[in-house]
Each structure stands twice: as structure tokens, then as C-alpha cells.
Amino acid sequence: MKKLLITGASGFLGWHICQIAKPEWEIYGTYFSHFLEIPSVNMMKVNLTDFQEIKNIFNEINPTAVIHTAAHSQPNFCQTHPEESYTINVTASCNIAGLCADSAIPCAFTSTDLVFNGLNAPYKETDSVCPVSIYGEQKVKAEAGMLGRYPNTAVCRMPLMFGMTTPTAKSFIQPFIETLQAGKELNLFIDEFRTPVGGTTAAKGLLLALEKVQGLIHLGGKERISRYDFGQLLVDIFQISDAKLQGCRQQDVKMAAPRPADVSLDSSKAFALGYEPLSVQEELAALATSQDHDCKN
Incomplete structure (x- = not known):
């Protein structure tokens, strides 16, 4: 092999x-x-x-x-x-x-x-x-x-x-979901765009x-999507009620590394x-379904 x-x-x-x-x-x-x-x-x-x-x-x-x-x-x-x-x-x-x-x-x-x-x-x-x-x-x-x-x-x-949590790693969405489900405010950039998969x-x-x-x-x-719009999809698909999602701008958050505004890839x-990414909505829906399945088992 x-x-x-x-x-x-x-x-x-x-x-x-x-x-x-x-x-x-x-x-x-x-x-x-x-x-x-x-x-x-x-x-x-x-x-x-x-x-x-x-x-x-x-x-x-x-x-x-x-x-x-x-x-x-x-x-x-x-x-x-x-x-x-x-x-x-x-x-x-x-x-x-x-x-x-x-x-x-x-x-x-x-x-x-x-x-x-x-x-x-x-x-x-x-x-x-x-x-x-x-x-x-x-x-x-x-x-x-x-x-x-x-x-x-x-x-x-x-x-x-x-994506889903692996045995030794998370993706950025897990902290987002935890923050929102705990009823805390989540601030996401309205002026930072990526092409996530x-x-x-x-x-x-x-x-x-x-x-x-x-x-x-x-x-x-x-698809090109802002962090904030990604968060909105996350809230809708994972059905997080009373989510406190707020839009902010890159300049509002001080971080060690500078961040580019739009690094969308063609x-x-x-x-x-033959590379075939799903839409962000489809990817998130599949994750929500698998999470529901894991919870029931």
C-alpha cells in the first residue's frame, strides 16, 4: 500500500x-x-x-x-x-x-x-x-x-x-457556539472577509x-463572507435562541498581528x-446534524 x-x-x-x-x-x-x-x-x-x-x-x-x-x-x-x-x-x-x-x-x-x-x-x-x-x-x-x-x-x-472538534483540536466555531449558548455577547467583524471551507x-x-x-x-x-455574516448563519443553523451577536470593525479590536480586510480566494x-466545496450553509447544516446525532448516541 x-x-x-x-x-x-x-x-x-x-x-x-x-x-x-x-x-x-x-x-x-x-x-x-x-x-x-x-x-x-x-x-x-x-x-x-x-x-x-x-x-x-x-x-x-x-x-x-x-x-x-x-x-x-x-x-x-x-x-x-x-x-x-x-x-x-x-x-x-x-x-x-x-x-x-x-x-x-x-x-x-x-x-x-x-x-x-x-x-x-x-x-x-x-x-x-x-x-x-x-x-x-x-x-x-x-x-x-x-x-x-x-x-x-x-x-x-x-x-x-x-468543523467538528477533533480529539486534540478545535476550529474557531466551537468558542463562538460556547459563547453564544452561554448568553454572552459575541463581537464579530463586519469588515473582514474570507472564503471559508x-x-x-x-x-x-x-x-x-x-x-x-x-x-x-x-x-x-x-463564497465570500464576513465573520459577522458567518456568525448569523451559525446562530440560525444551530438554533441558538437569544444570541447576542454584535458587529464590530477590525480597528475596534487590538491584536498583536495586523489583519487584512479581505483575503477571499479565487x-x-x-x-x-474537481475540488467541490459545499456552501457555508450546507457545511454548517451537516455539522449541526452530526452534532445532534452525537448528542443522541
Whole structure:
């Protein structure tokens, strides 16, 4: 059976890829700080910032393909810990691309829509990058470094992602739901726009890119939506009564990392390859249904 190495398998996206890929692949997943067991997945604790450790893993497993999701992906953390985040976000990524190049195996990398400054959306793969945060800068460096070492890398720019809680990770909607169900006020941006997708959809897109893409690809959803309008859909679909949802502007909230206003992705290139995101409403409705099912069991 083909062997797929997934870095960051304990993360939200990594866990979803494991679930989707299991029928087709023998999966080896790395974690660092969050141990978990995933049925039918070989989990390994690996410090990806140690080149020798990564090299040993490649030599032991001899993977057929690699999906590299491991990262410090919180922009505020990267802004305040630039050196610590650089080692995993840039150095480790370039090393992984080099090892994939040595074996001439498919490699997919998860970049971000935050490589753009938010002033000229929707963004195509051919548009110039211009990040406003350190996290965005690090992903730009990783993209260039990986493609420099291994031009066959599929560099997948991911949008905002959401979905069910995994054993070791949440998406951004869980705190939203908890806040609203507790009767507390939730302030969401009316002037920040993304093209979000569910975790399962994103995982399918990455596996498609691994097979069909070399170079840049955007894996955004089919609709541009503000954080506030996303929250309104969440309230309606999860039937949260008396929800205290308030609109605010980016300038009203002080955060360590600057935020772009609109990093909506034009993902028509991926759609033409067979990438099929559901609408946000459909994704949320499916989550609400599965949550109801889990509660009844």
C-alpha cells in the first residue's frame, strides 16, 4: 500500500486528512506536543525543527508522498514569537521539500490566504503576495523556499477552516457556539472577509492537489463572507435562541498581528480540477446534524 506521511496529524486539518486518506493509504502521522491515537494511523512524535529527526523519519518510512500541515498557525503567536515560529514555519518546511525532492515524491504544503494584504480580492494564484503579518511573511518565505528546492511541490493556500472538534483540536466555531449558548455577547467583524471551507472539504482538496498539482493552488470556498455574516448563519443553523451577536470593525479590536480586510480566494483553478466545496450553509447544516446525532448516541 502507498505510504503517506502527514506532518501535524494531531492538528485540526491533519486529523481530517487522516480520516479521508485512510482507505487509500498507509498513513504515518507526526505530532509534537499533542499526543493522540488515530485508528489505523501510525503516529510518531517528531521534532520537525531537528533536520536529523526528519531525515531519519524519511529513511525509516520511505514515504510515497508527503502532506506538510505542521505549523505555528496563530498569527498573534507568530507576531510575538517570530524566531520560534520561523523554525517550524519556514526552516522545517524547506527541509521537508528538499527531502521530497531527493526521493522525487509528491509533496503538498499548506500555506494561507494571509499571504495577501487584503486590498485586491478575490486573489488568484498569479497575484502578487504582500503579507501584513509575520505569519503571512513566514508562509511567503516557506512557499518560495519550498518551490525553490522542489518546484513540483503543491503549495496549497488554505482559507479559514471550520468543523467538528477533533480529539486534540478545535476550529474557531466551537468558542463562538460556547459563547453564544452561554448568553454572552459575541463581537464579530463586519469588515473582514474570507472564503471559508469545512475541514473535510479542505482535506479532500489537499489530497486532490497532491495528485494533480505542481506549484500554487488556491483551495478556498465558493463564497465570500464576513465573520459577522458567518456568525448569523451559525446562530440560525444551530438554533441558538437569544444570541447576542454584535458587529464590530477590525480597528475596534487590538491584536498583536495586523489583519487584512479581505483575503477571499479565487479558487476556480481548483474547481476545474474537481475540488467541490459545499456552501457555508450546507457545511454548517451537516455539522449541526452530526452534532445532534452525537448528542443522541
